[in-house]
Amino acid sequence: MEHNILLCVDRDGTLIYDDHYFLGKDNYWKSKVKILPKIVEGMKLLDKTFPNCICRFILSNQPGVAIQDFKRLTLKRANDVCKEVALIFKRKGAFFDGCIICPHVSLDYVKKHPEYNFDKKYVQKECNCFKPNIGMIEDALAKKKLDKKNTYIYVIGDRESDILTALNAKGVGILVPFEKNLEELEKVKDLKNKYPKQVFIAKDFLGAIQCVIDKERE
Numbered sequence: 551m552e553h554n555i556l557l558c559v560d561r562d563g564t565l566i567y568d569d570h571y572f573l574g575k576d577n578y579w580k581s582k583v584k585i586l587p588k589i590v591e592g593m594k595l596l597d598k599t600f601p602n603c604i605c606r607f608i609l610s611n612q613p614g615v616a617i618q619d620f621k622r623l624t625l626k627r628a629n630d631v632c633k634e635v636a637l638i639f640k641r642k643g644a645f646f647d648g649c650i651i652c653p654h655v656s657l658d659y660v661k662k663h664p665e666y667n668f669d670k671k672y673v674q675k676e677c678n679c680f681k682p683n684i685g686m687i688e689d690a691l692a693k694k695k696l697d698k699k700n701t702y703i704y705v706i707g708d709r710e711s712d713i714l715t716a717l718n719a720k721g722v723g724i725l726v727p728f729e730k731n732l733e734e735l736e737k738v739k740d741l742k743n744k745y746p747k748q749v750f751i752a753k754d755f756l757g758a759i760q761c762v763i764d765k766e767r768e
């Protein structure tokens with residue numbers, strides 16, 4: 551194969567159960583990390599199929615870092631949660647090259663959440679990394695010194711914003727619907743009609759990986 555593959559995987563609702571509780575905001579967060587099914591199988595299959603040319607990153611929007619009311623959910627804590635998730639998978643034989651998070655919130659987000667106090671440092675008019683922006687993908691490419699022109703980008707996630715991130719990066723987005731975010735499925739169905747060659751919906755993570763493999767074999 552002449553190109554590289556960059557696989558970007560969302561964290562909450564894709565790799566682990568998403569309870570909308572801003573994982574990491576309290577001291578007992580480790581016991582709340584619950585991994586979702588078929589990920590280990592999927593990652594192992596991907597590595598076996600493309601042993602030499604694949605990089606895999608966890609990309610996660612973490613607006614909780616910007617919320618001052620969550621005193622314990624610092625940037626460091628948010629990174630620790632990601633590292634712990636990666637470690638849990640590593641122990642099971644599924645490897646990620648790294649985790650990248652966006653700790654920022656937009657002015658829009660601030661307006662939508664009057665119940666919280668925000669740390670000004672993380673409030674940005676426009677940040678390049680909050681999905682569906684592609685800053686975290688660019689970071690991943692840079693970390694692995696991958697040439698964008700020679701890299702096929704895949705994003706697996708449970709939200710429309712994950713799929714839009716893929717489209718913005720001229721890659722392929724694969725939705726794995728999460729039981730609590732089913733309104734996202736309807737939005738992505740519309741996107742799939744518009745971009746049938748770039749948007750896919752899989753029933754689980756293994757199905758998403760199968761979709762990557764099929765796409766590569768086209």
Ligand SMILES: [Mg+2]
Nearest residue numbers: 560562563708
């Ligand atoms: Mg998610």
Ligand SMILES: [Zn+2]
Nearest residue numbers: 652654677679
């Ligand atoms: Zn950001």
